[in-house]
Amino acid sequence: MADVDLTERAYDPSDPYERGAQTFPRLSEEHLQRISAFGREEDYPAGTFLFRRGERSVDFFVVVEGAVDILDSGTARETQVIHCHESRQFTGELDLFNDREILVDGLTKVDSRIIRVPRAAFRKLIEAEPEVGEIIMRAFILRRVGLMRYSQGGVVLIGSSHSGDTLRIQRFLSRNGYPHRMLDTDADPDAGGMITCLSVAPEELPVVVLPSKSFLRNPATPALADALGLTEAFDPDRVYDLTVVGAGPAGLAAAVYGASEGLDTLVIEPLAPGGQAGTSSKIENYLGFPTGISGQALAGRAQVQAQKFGARLAISRRAASIDCDRSPFCVELEDGQRISTRSIVIATGARYRKLDVENYDKFEGQGIHYAATWMEGNLCADEEVIVVGGGNSAGQAAVFLSQQSRHVHILVRGEGLAATMSDYLIQRIQASPKITLHPFTQISGLAGNRYLEEVSWTNSKTGESETKAVANLFVMIGAMPNTDWLDGCVPLDRGGFVITGRDGEGMALPSPYATEKHGIFAVGDVRSGSTKRVASGVGEGSVVVSAIHAYLADIEKVQ
Numbered sequence: 001m002a003d004v005d006l007t008e009r010a011y012d013p014s015d016p017y018e019r020g021a022q023t024f025p026r027l028s029e030e031h032l033q034r035i036s037a038f039g040r041e042e043d044y045p046a047g048t049f050l051f052r053r054g055e056r057s058v059d060f061f062v063v064v065e066g067a068v069d070i071l072d073s074g075t076a077r078e079t080q081v082i083h084c085h086e087s088r089q090f091t092g093e094l095d096l097f098n099d100r101e102i103l104v105d106g107l108t109k110v111d112s113r114i115i116r117v118p119r120a121a122f123r124k125l126i127e128a129e130p131e132v133g134e135i136i137m138r139a140f141i142l143r144r145v146g147l148m149r150y151s152q153g154g155v156v157l158i159g160s161s162h163s164g165d166t167l168r169i170q171r172f173l174s175r176n177g178y179p180h181r182m183l184d185t186d187a188d189p190d191a192g193g194m195i196t197c198l199s200v201a202p203e204e205l206p207v208v209v210l211p212s213k214s215f216l217r218n219p220a221t222p223a224l225a226d227a228l229g230l231t232e233a234f235d236p237d238r239v240y241d242l243t244v245v246g247a248g249p250a251g252l253a254a255a256v257y258g259a260s261e262g263l264d265t266l267v268i269e270p271l272a273p274g275g276q277a278g279t280s281s282k283i284e285n286y287l288g289f290p291t292g293i294s295g296q297a298l299a300g301r302a303q304v305q306a307q308k309f310g311a312r313l314a315i316s317r318r319a320a321s322i323d324c325d326r327s328p329f330c331v332e333l334e335d336g337q338r339i340s341t342r343s344i345v346i347a348t349g350a351r352y353r354k355l356d357v358e359n360y361d362k363f364e365g366q367g368i369h370y371a372a373t374w375m376e377g378n379l380c381a382d383e384e385v386i387v388v389g390g391g392n393s394a395g396q397a398a399v400f401l402s403q404q405s406r407h408v409h410i411l412v413r414g415e416g417l418a419a420t421m422s423d424y425l426i427q428r429i430q431a432s433p434k435i436t437l438h439p440f441t442q443i444s445g446l447a448g449n450r451y452l453e454e455v456s457w458t459n460s461k462t463g464e465s466e467t468k469a470v471a472n473l474f475v476m477i478g479a480m481p482n483t484d485w486l487d488g489c490v491p492l493d494r495g496g497f498v499i500t501g502r503d504g505e506g507m508a509l510p511s512p513y514a515t516e517k518h519g520i521f522a523v524g525d526v527r528s529g530s531t532k533r534v535a536s537g538v539g540e541g542s543v544v545v546s547a548i549h550a551y552l553a554d555i556e557k558v559q
Contacts, residue, residue: 015149016142023142027088031132035062038125039117050106053211054229056099060122061091066112071105072152073211082152084109093143096122097307101229103153103179126308141304147179154179158194159206160186161379162451164365165218166206170375172221175272175296176315178228222335225316232314234337239328240266242548243341245319248275249534250524251347252302253541259309261545266339267311270318274299275349277534279371280393281400285422286534296373324489324517342555343548346498346522347541350479359446367452368473372397380405380472386455388443389476390417395425397474402434411441411457481526490515498522511547513540519551
């Protein structure tokens with residue numbers, strides 16, 4: 001069991017360390033025999049490191065006899081034992097499905113006999129032995145949840161919880177499943193001591209303290225990803241069958257189906273899996289999840305699923321441009337790396353529009369938010385908040401925030417929500433005494449010193465205005481497609497969304513997701529005329545793969 005004191009707490013089924021049979025399962029003798037076919041038994045003396053934090057592409061180890069300690073070297077505490085694997089237990093967590101730097105050390109506690117499965121053979125094991133693979137996959141997911149929950153194997157983030165840069169870094173870490181401990185300079189007494197110890201000036205905050213005890217002063221997101229070993233280098237001579245640009249629900253679905261059907265698949269994502277849906281606190285009308293699921297959890301599972309089938313995910317790298325006049329196509333990333341690919345799926349989604357109001361840019365990230373997750377919810381505890389927008393995302397945010405906030409005000413320009421929001425959300429909003437709907441209302445003023453402190457709104461029918469002491473404003477209005485990087489490669493409609501299904505003369509194309517440029521497809525929110533729903537995006541991402549297979553077969557004939 002992990003080195004966490006659970007003795008005086010009530011059982012919590014959400015804590016993976018209290019579900020030892022699933023998080024740290026003990027395999028049967030039959031399972032060991034199956035696994036042995038993919039590796040070899042080796043003897044290791046006590047005190048041998050099987051792997052060290054920061055290494056990539058480590059192997060998979062199963063203890064036959066002996067014991068292996070999994071260690072967290074930490075950033076601000078003594079090295080601790082997360083778990084001791086004994087006979088018939090195995091090492092590893094989600095980083096065995098990618099080439100990122102691992103988060104923990106593995107050290108033999110006593111003389112041990114161990115089955116060592118090389119990384120390439122481990123992937124074959126997962127595919128060839130589905131029963132064993134299911135046990136391993138479930139354990140890996142729960143272990144990462146445990147690392148996140150107890151901030152093990154991660155970094156320390158020091159900064160103000162109201163700072164836009166602190167929230168940016170915290171969102172990046174959380175949405176990419178990277179463990180971290182937050183020290184809020186506004187509230188945590190330990191933060192001041194660490195700042196003094198690091199000799200950091202207030203204007204240099206936030207800082208990220210790395211396991212090496214070095215630290216980064218307010219790092220840009222790509223620089224942080226590089227420092228944490230989340231990024232991977234690409235072979236410039238490799239040509240992918242399929243490159244998916246964007247890891248929202250549509251892009252992840254295309255990656256899962258493409259990779260599972262044998263396509264050499266790469267996904268490019270500038271921030272984190274999930275896209276706009278990944279910021280949703282709870283999606284309750286997605287098929288198969290009757291109690292609902294958070295957008296981040298759904299995206300995390302889809303990411304693991306894609307990696308299980310062999311898809312590679314390039315996180316924290318934005319697609320900057322595309323050369324669609326050459327074959328294979330070339331996608332250039334913002335850091336200058338170039339990806340060669342036979343086909344492309346554009347799944348870059350859309351982003352919320354901004355309000356046209358004075359001081360908006362000043363408070364963006366300093367009180368103005370585009371997501372309502374547990375992080376933002378903590379900021380709003382026992383406070384009044386405002387949600388602007390009448391779509392499902394706004395409704396989900398309002399319902400979620402009402403659980404912690406003192407009161408939630410929903411502002412919409414129209415007369416109500418019926419035309420834009422699902423009925424189950426409307427019913428919940430109407431039933432909540434902590435949510436008030438303000439129709440025909442728009443934000444008319446924002447004020448504050450360093451952070452947002454006051455918000456004014458005006459009723460367009462009556463002309464009456466009201467000002468409230470509000471420090472957190474959630475803007476979820478309209479959609480702007482992320483298509484700037486395409487630079488004329490494929491036709492766009494007047495709103496900037498990608499036109500699919502018909503060519504410039506109005507003739508039908510072989511697929512409703514095909515663009516006028518053969519070999520380039522578009523799915524999800526970025527596609528002109530698409531239904532802006534998670535389920536439809538997933539459907540488009542899965543269906544488009546059949547058209548990609550047909551296209552690749554055609555070019556094979558030509559070659």
